[in-house]
Amino acid sequence: MxxxxxxxxxxxxxxxxxxxxxxxxxxxxxxxxxxxxxxxxxxxxxxxxxxxxxxxxxxxxxxxxxxxxxxxxxxxxxxxxxxxxxxxxxxxxxxxxxxxxxxxxxxxxxxxxxxxxxxxxxxxxxxxxxxxxxxxxxxxxxxxxxxxxxxxxxxxxxxxxxxxCGISTAFGAIFRIAEVAPGQTVAVLGLGHLGLWAVQAARLAGAGEVIGIDPHPERRRLALELGADALVDPSREDAVGAVRARTAGRGADAVIEAAGSASATRDAVLMTRRAGTAVLTGVAHSDTEVSIPQLHLTVLGKRVIGCQNGQLTLDRDMPEWIALLREGRIDCSRxxxxxxxxxxxxxxxxxxxxxxxxxxxxxxxxxxxx
Ligand SMILES: [Zn+2]
Ligand SMILES: [Zn+2]
Structure with missing residues (x-):
């Protein structure tokens, strides 16, 4: 050959x-x-x-x-x-x-x-x-x-x-890991491509409210166009407090961390409600360490789950994501x-x-x- x-x-x-x-x-x-x-x-x-x-x-x-x-x-x-x-x-x-x-x-x-x-x-x-x-x-x-x-x-x-990469990670985070149910509140921390795919996935999963969090105004605007209901600018207000304020003080049912920093990871856990799910999709420097109040991981019963490529199982997931793309239910244009x-x-x-x-x-x- x-x-x-x-x-x-x-x-x-x-x-x-x-x-x-x-x-x-x-x-x-x-x-x-x-x-x-x-x-x-x-x-x-x-x-x-x-x-x-x-x-x-x-x-x-x-x-x-x-x-x-x-x-x-x-x-x-x-x-x-x-x-x-x-x-x-x-x-x-x-x-x-x-x-x-x-x-x-x-x-x-x-x-x-x-x-x-x-x-x-x-x-x-x-x-x-x-x-x-x-x-x-x-x-x-x-x-x-x-x-x-x-x-x-x-x-x-x-x-x-x-x-x-982007679609399988975010759709896996919403449908396979957080398993977002209709009516639930989903907060997405970081509105780069991963976060914007997650906003779309949360919408398709039937989320009751999707809260997008990012300091970049253009990205917040895109999140709104792609299905977010509420936006938070973390450079102007406390994102954890803002998410709690929109959820009767509880925190979101599911939080998708898509910013890839230690502080975003911590915030993602803090803004998750008791017994809710925080899915960590962002990637930081390989040596990064994260500090999280231990209470949130124990008594408050939160699930904090690492997300490598949306826990992709090629033969199970890809036909489904391909079908959504073909049917025009995933919007790549923005x-x-x-x-x-x-x-x-x-x-x-x-x-x-x-x-x-x-x-x-x-x-x-x-x-x-x-
Ligand atoms: Zn990638
Ligand atoms: Zn293997």
Whole structure:
């Protein structure tokens, strides 16, 4: 089988511009698939990887989810064909490890214990890793079959690429973890793309009231358009007090933390009612510690649940999220704010940091130098 040369944006040094380089991906091994990338969202998690906050080991190709087309199949892959469109998800489902057998592939050992694999080599022979076992900021990816889900032909690439991280995380948080029931009050702390997907999911779950919390006025306005009933500006008022004031002093039935800081995590627990559920979806620096009054975790009976990619179980959840997207019940139009060429990656990273982007998606991986 011929070897695949991919054009990739490689993180070779923290805090430095990405290197656009040609990577020899080799050919797909047993259980692997070679996928041509069609769309890959720039995720704030990658921005954190760039800043050395996520224990990445350069040189590494970031980007942990994508939509692509199957170009070649390794041995042992018989349920996909060349030309199939697939979602490369942020979370695999190996079906064999301890966690998959417990029904928790969000903790699959392949992803969580094996780490980022060497995916190819640079022209001088230096080995390059693939973040999240994907490495989506490249024209091609060599990925495990267990990380792929077939896509129907009628979903546009850029929108569908949002399924693998933002949509699956927030919809999983609302429907699978908090299990929001009709009429319940949901507070969403942080209205970046994750929080705005959570607002939409809470609405679809039939929440009685959705409270959006963010200091950024434009993001609060978007939350209102996407289904929030009430807004809180935490730079002007105490968010915990504001949520309690709207819930007869109790706190929200479910709180989705989507800001990714220690103070937001603490606030999320404090604004959850007794015996309510706080779902933590935001990601902070790997060494961050959180201080929470112990009473809230014991006597007050709150459930505080960590949320890795919405506890995604690919074959259970993805058909449902795909159906919602196809039926137009998930609105991507406000959240998909930019489309980039791969060679604009430094700009995409800057815009993500300055909050000018909600979700920027790479849709063009061609080279103007080739
Ligand atoms: Zn992500
Ligand atoms: Zn597994």
């Amino acid at each position: 011929t070897r695949m040369l991919a054009r990739a944006a490689v993180l070779t040094e923290f805090h430095a511009p990405f290197d656009l380089a040609t990577i020899d991906l080799g050919s797909p091994g047993h259980g692997q698939v070679l996928v041509r990338t069609l769309a890959a969202p720039f995720c704030s998690t990658d921005w954190m990887g760039w800043r050395a906050m996520r224990r990445k080991r350069p040189p590494v190709i970031l980007g942990h989810t994508a939509v692509g087309m199957v170009e070649a199949l390794g041995a042992g892959v018989s349920d996909l064909a060349v030309g199939d469109r697939v979602l490369v998800a942020g979370t695999p489902q190996c079906r064999e490890c301890f966690y998959c057998q417990q029904g928790r592939p969000d903790q699959c050992s392949v992803l969580m214990d094996q780490g980022d694999p060497v995916i190819g080599t640079m022209h001088d022979g230096t080995e390059v890793r693939a973040a999240g076992r994907v490495g989506a900021y490249a024209s091609h990816m060599r990925v495990d079959r267990i990380q792929l889900h077939p896509l129907p032909p009628d979903l546009p690439d850029a929108e569908a690429s949002l399924l693998g 959240i998909l704010t930019h489309r980039y060429r791969l060679d604009e990656i430094d700009r995409a990273a800057r815009q993500s940091q300055t909050l000018d982007d909600l979700s920027g998606v790479f849709v063009d991986f061609s080279s103007d130098r080739e």
